[in-house]
Amino acid sequence: MKGKSLKITDLALWFNADRPNPIKAIDGLNLEIPAGTTLALVGESGCGKTMTGLSIIGLTPAAGEVVRGSITLGDHEVTAMSERELSKIRGTEVAMIFQEPMTSLNPLMTIGKQLTEAMEVQLGFSRSRANDRARDLLHLVGFANPRQTLGDYPHRLSGGMRQRVMIALALACEPSLLIADEPTTALDVTIQAQVLAVLRHAVTVTGISMLLITHDLAVVSNIADRVAVMYSGSVVENATTTQLFADPSHPYTRGLLAAIPTLDREIVPLRSIPGGVPDPAHLPVGCRFAPRCSQAFEPCGVSFPRATNVGTDHRVHCFLYPQESK
Amino acid sequence: MSNQVLLETRGLSMDFPVKKGLFQRTVGKVRAVQEVDLTLGRGQTLGIVGESGSGKSTLARTIIRLLTPTSGQILLDGQDIGSLPPSRIDLSIRARMQMVFQDPYSSLNPRQRIYKILEEPLEVHQPFMNSGQRRTLVNEVLQTVGLDPDLGRRFPHQFSGGQRQRIAIARALTLNPDILIADEAVSSLDVSIQAQILGLFEKLQAERGLSYLFISHDLSVVRHISTQVLVMYLGRVMETAPRDTLFTGYRHPYTQALMSAVPRVPKEGVTVPPRILLKDDLPDPANPPEGCVFHTRCVYAQELCRKVRPKVTEIGPGHKIACHFPLEG
Amino acid sequence: MNTSLTPRLNLNLVLGFSLVGFLALLTLVSFVYLPYDVNEMNAAARYQGPSAGHWLGTDNFGRDILSRVMHGGRTAFLVGTLAVSIGLFFGTLVGGTAGYLGGWVDELFMRLMDGLLAFPGLITALIVIALVGPGTFNTAIAIGIMSVPAISRIARSGFLQYKTIDFVQAARTIGVPTWQIMFRHILPNVASSLVIAGSLTFGGAILTEASLSYLGLGVQLPDPSWGRMLREAQGYFTRNPWATLGPGIAITLMVLGFYLLGNGTRDALQQKESHL
Numbered sequence: 001m002k003g004k005s006l007k008i009t010d011l012a013l014w015f016n017a018d019r020p021n022p023i024k025a026i027d028g029l030n031l032e033i034p035a036g037t038t039l040a041l042v043g044e045s046g047c048g049k050t051m052t053g054l055s056i057i058g059l060t061p062a063a064g065e066v067v068r069g070s071i072t073l074g075d076h077e078v079t080a081m082s083e084r085e086l087s088k089i090r091g092t093e094v095a096m097i098f099q100e101p102m103t104s105l106n107p108l109m110t111i112g113k114q115l116t117e118a119m120e121v122q123l124g125f126s127r128s129r130a131n132d133r134a135r136d137l138l139h140l141v142g143f144a145n146p147r148q149t150l151g152d153y154p155h156r157l158s159g160g161m162r163q164r165v166m167i168a169l170a171l172a173c174e175p176s177l178l179i180a181d182e183p184t185t186a187l188d189v190t191i192q193a194q195v196l197a198v199l200r201h202a203v204t205v206t207g208i209s210m211l212l213i214t215h216d217l218a219v220v221s222n223i224a225d226r227v228a229v230m231y232s233g234s235v236v237e238n239a240t241t242t243q244l245f246a247d248p249s250h251p252y253t254r255g256l257l258a259a260i261p262t263l264d265r266e267i268v269p270l271r272s273i274p275g276g277v278p279d280p281a282h283l284p285v286g287c288r289f290a291p292r293c294s295q296a297f298e299p300c301g302v303s304f305p306r307a308t309n310v311g312t313d314h315r316v317h318c319f320l321y322p323q324e325s326k
Numbered sequence: 327m328s329n330q331v332l333l334e335t336r337g338l339s340m341d342f343p344v345k346k347g348l349f350q351r352t353v354g355k356v357r358a359v360q361e362v363d364l365t366l367g368r369g370q371t372l373g374i375v376g377e378s379g380s381g382k383s384t385l386a387r388t389i390i391r392l393l394t395p396t397s398g399q400i401l402l403d404g405q406d407i408g409s410l411p412p413s414r415i416d417l418s419i420r421a422r423m424q425m426v427f428q429d430p431y432s433s434l435n436p437r438q439r440i441y442k443i444l445e446e447p448l449e450v451h452q453p454f455m456n457s458g459q460r461r462t463l464v465n466e467v468l469q470t471v472g473l474d475p476d477l478g479r480r481f482p483h484q485f486s487g488g489q490r491q492r493i494a495i496a497r498a499l500t501l502n503p504d505i506l507i508a509d510e511a512v513s514s515l516d517v518s519i520q521a522q523i524l525g526l527f528e529k530l531q532a533e534r535g536l537s538y539l540f541i542s543h544d545l546s547v548v549r550h551i552s553t554q555v556l557v558m559y560l561g562r563v564m565e566t567a568p569r570d571t572l573f574t575g576y577r578h579p580y581t582q583a584l585m586s587a588v589p590r591v592p593k594e595g596v597t598v599p600p601r602i603l604l605k606d607d608l609p610d611p612a613n614p615p616e617g618c619v620f621h622t623r624c625v626y627a628q629e630l631c632r633k634v635r636p637k638v639t640e641i642g643p644g645h646k647i648a649c650h651f652p653l654e655g
Numbered sequence: 656m657n658t659s660l661t662p663r664l665n666l667n668l669v670l671g672f673s674l675v676g677f678l679a680l681l682t683l684v685s686f687v688y689l690p691y692d693v694n695e696m697n698a699a700a701r702y703q704g705p706s707a708g709h710w711l712g713t714d715n716f717g718r719d720i721l722s723r724v725m726h727g728g729r730t731a732f733l734v735g736t737l738a739v740s741i742g743l744f745f746g747t748l749v750g751g752t753a754g755y756l757g758g759w760v761d762e763l764f765m766r767l768m769d770g771l772l773a774f775p776g777l778i779t780a781l782i783v784i785a786l787v788g789p790g791t792f793n794t795a796i797a798i799g800i801m802s803v804p805a806i807s808r809i810a811r812s813g814f815l816q817y818k819t820i821d822f823v824q825a826a827r828t829i830g831v832p833t834w835q836i837m838f839r840h841i842l843p844n845v846a847s848s849l850v851i852a853g854s855l856t857f858g859g860a861i862l863t864e865a866s867l868s869y870l871g872l873g874v875q876l877p878d879p880s881w882g883r884m885l886r887e888a889q890g891y892f893t894r895n896p897w898a899t900l901g902p903g904i905a906i907t908l909m910v911l912g913f914y915l916l917g918n919g920t921r922d923a924l925q926q927k928e929s930h931l
């Protein structure tokens with residue numbers, strides 16, 4: 001199998017770390033992706049999902065600083081790598097695709113050129129070998145006529161097609177981990193379904209690991225092996241996909257599920273979560289969800305809850321569950 | 327009283343000229359809305375769904391007369407406001423229909439305080455009202471949407487997306503309209519905030535008997551809030567029915583494809599229907615396909631579909647569909 | 656929101672502000688104190704270089720150049736302010752209406768502006784002066800008219816951009832009258848780019864005034880004007896090259912100052928916007 005494992009331990013990424021109230025975009029994040037599996041990272045906007053993805057690939061904004069923790073990809077310690085070392089593993093070890101397919105492609109280069117260039121530079125492929133692989137990749141992501149698509153310019157493609165090209169581009173240099181940040185958020189449901197199907201197919205065929213970032217709990221069920229629910233800079237619940245939907249345990253996860261209208265449930269008034277996400281420059285002490293949680297009690301405002309195993313392979317950070325001593 | 331028709335369109339069409347070249351010559355037209363018939367009853371919610379580019383926003387903008395329709399009628403309580411020239415759309419018509427937009431960031435003037443934003447409709451419509459009365463009304467409407475009246479002194483950028491959408495709703499409510507058109511009004515919000523705003527819409531309907539034209543690309547949201555649903559594709563009505571009929575007994579292949587594409591939260595005892603992956607994207611609306619506009623992507627299309635456009639026909643109570651080969655009922 | 660990064664020091668703004676402020680101060684001082692009377696001739700002190708008594712020297716009539724430069728600042732600021740006001744007023748009116756209403760109004764107004772723009776700016780001004788005659792006010796009017804096309808373009812593109820934005824659409828659905836939408840909703844949002852344009856126009860206006868006066872067509876005797884001082888100084892350049900220094904530097908600093916101010920304002924606004 002091509003995929004490698006990813007392990008993030010107690011990661012903290014702060015902005016303006018040297019000032020009085022640093023913006024704690026990520027604080028105390030733990031995450032693990034076993035080799036060759038897909039983990040979905042789910043949470044509302046501003047909770048730090050994109051920053052998590054960017055930290056793994058070493059592309060966080062200049063004002064952001066990793067103040068603690070480690071990110072281990074296979075046997076690389078990403079947080080300790082220099083910019084030179086990082087640029088060597090980008091594409092070949094870890095690749096990332098973004099929400100906006102329109103701005104991620106160079107409008108002045110053909111699709112073929114953009115695909116082969118990466119392979120020629122990073123893998124030292126010859127022109128013809130790169131071309132062959134580019135065709136295979138386009139076929140993998142569902143283009144019926146790859147030869148023609150190779151010669152097309154990005155503006156000739158629709159949003160869904162561009163996003164599929166982005167997937168091909170990300171896979172070009174055979175990374176062991178693919179990070180997909182909201183890859184279908186800008187697309188229509190019908191096109192989203194196409195792109196998700198392609199993504200799942202491509203990941204299965206190549207056997208790589210994937211971190212799928214999304215704000216939509218509903219999209220993860222068909223594609224992810226595991227789900228990590230993120231809130232305010234850290235993971236609050238982490239389980240296999242089946243477990244998570246069968247037995248959502250953290251009040252935030254439950255709140256999210258109750259707030260989503262679905263096609264299957266009876267139509268009852270939605271339960272919304274009161275208030276909004278905390279300002280990352282002034283995170284609440286203790287459990288960060290406590291100010292919005294209907295079940296909060298004394299310990300919640302005091303310290304950050306540790307992980308509790310509530311099932312096989314199912315961990316929750318919440319005082320409603322017995323805190324295991326270390 | 328609940329079946330009283332408040333708003334109706336008949337054969338409503340809206341074309342945009344396509345201009346090209348140095349001299350901006352008109353070389354064709356985008357048929358954004360074509361021959362749409364719809365009915366909105368008092369106190370009801372008509373949900374409008376379809377992929378982006380299917381003409382939902384254009385339909386909304388035409389009905390509220392931001393645009394002048396190319397042809398067709400817009401009947402508000404029986405009066406045709408579709409054929410009136412823009413200058414004849416007077417305040418009494420404006421006051422009856424208001425709109426809430428998708429993007430809570432561009433729908434509020436960044437240089438006006440909230441109080442000013444909410445006061446303006448009153449200034450325009452009730453020039454003789456004194457400022458004390460206006461203040462009372464603005465404060466009331468802020469409370470109605472769940473905001474503290476003290477926040478009126480702030481500027482829009484000091485609010486979150488959800489709060490801004492509440493302000494936009496408040497602005498629409500100041501004139502006490504009968505119809506509120508919500509164009510993707512919850513689409514850019516996070517799910518927990520989306521639930522809050524949907525709750526607000528429901529509360530307002532219950533309290534004030536408002537009627538909604540609720541546009542969304544999200545079928546789950548539309549199912550949640552609507553009493554009637556209309557499915558659009560490439561400017562045309564594909565299927566329309568009462569909510570439950572549509573979601574459990576849809577007969578149009580396009581509705582089926584849309585439904586099957588919706589991502590599902592797994593639930594015990596529910597088997598999700600197999601996906602029908604639509605190939606490609608929406609065709610160019612400046613060049614809609616002949617025959618059934620959906621035939622290029624329809625898995626059931628036959629020769630007839632490529633040649634003859636299916637008429638909208640009633641196949642059940644309130645259930646209309648435009649297809650030569652409806653799915654088994 | 657919470658992105659409270661300290662703004663970069665905006666050198667353009669600081670420098671522009673200092674230059675313009677310095678010249679404005681000199682001009683203000685001229686109302687209460689001048690080293691010498693501006694028109695006081697002194698046959699004994701003609702063609703002098705800079706000295707303790709005459710910091711910038713004297714001219715061909717022995718008049719004190721520093722005093723004349725300070726007094727000339729009044730003319731420069733008057734002409735600039737007047738010209739920019741005319742340019743902003745008509746430019747915004749024409750461009751704003753064209754952009755917001757579109758259609759044939761847009762077509763007509765913008766063709767008119769194109770026509771005006773087809774003449775080199777100075778020629779437009781010359782024609783206007785030929786029609787109304789020279790003088791300080793007429794110069795200002797000529798320069799103002801000259802700047803209308805450029806400002807109207809900026810106003811047009813701003814109004815065009817905002818006319819489709821949701822809050823303007825919302826105002827239309829409420830029934831807010833067109834003029835009120837244009838002036839209450841759109842204008843405040845395009846004002847910043849107009850202010851920048853105005854500042855750049857100010858620099859240009861000073862330069863044009865100097866050129867016109869240099870040609871003898873602008874500001875007339877006895878008002879001292881930097882442009883005319885420069886022309887006069889050229890006539891006796893060989894006898895006293897220092898006489899060009901005062902008016903030359905004043906014009907350069909003023910033009911540069913407003914240029915930096917305009918660019919600095921733009922940078923500041925862009926930075927602020929990227930923070931919102």
Ligand SMILES: Nc1ncnc2c1ncn2[C@@H]1O[C@H](COP(=O)(O)OP(=O)(O)O)[C@@H](O)[C@H]1O
Nearest residue numbers: 015023025045046047048049050051061280658
């Ligand atoms: N350049 C930056 N400077 C300061 N704060 C930032 C910057 N970029 C992101 N943040 C902060 O990081 C937090 C997490 O952002 P992000 O990872 O983009 O969230 P998500 O992807 O979950 O929506 C946000 O609250 C935001 O305020």
Ligand SMILES: Nc1ncnc2c1ncn2[C@@H]1O[C@H](COP(=O)(O)OP(=O)(O)O)[C@@H](O)[C@H]1O
Nearest residue numbers: 342356358377378379380381382383384385611
């Ligand atoms: N002002 C306009 N000028 C030209 N074409 C337009 C204009 N507004 C919308 N359209 C076109 O009309 C079609 C329908 O658009 P729209 O009503 O926005 O659809 P939806 O809201 O369903 O996404 C699209 O093809 C769009 O490009």
Ligand code: SF4
Nearest residue numbers: 618621624631649650
């Ligand atoms: S008319 Fe034909 S092409 Fe159109 S939806 Fe029905 S079966 Fe499909």
Ligand SMILES: [Mg+2]
Nearest residue numbers: 049050051182
């Ligand atoms: Mg993000």
Ligand SMILES: [Mg+2]
Nearest residue numbers: 382383384510
């Ligand atoms: Mg729309």
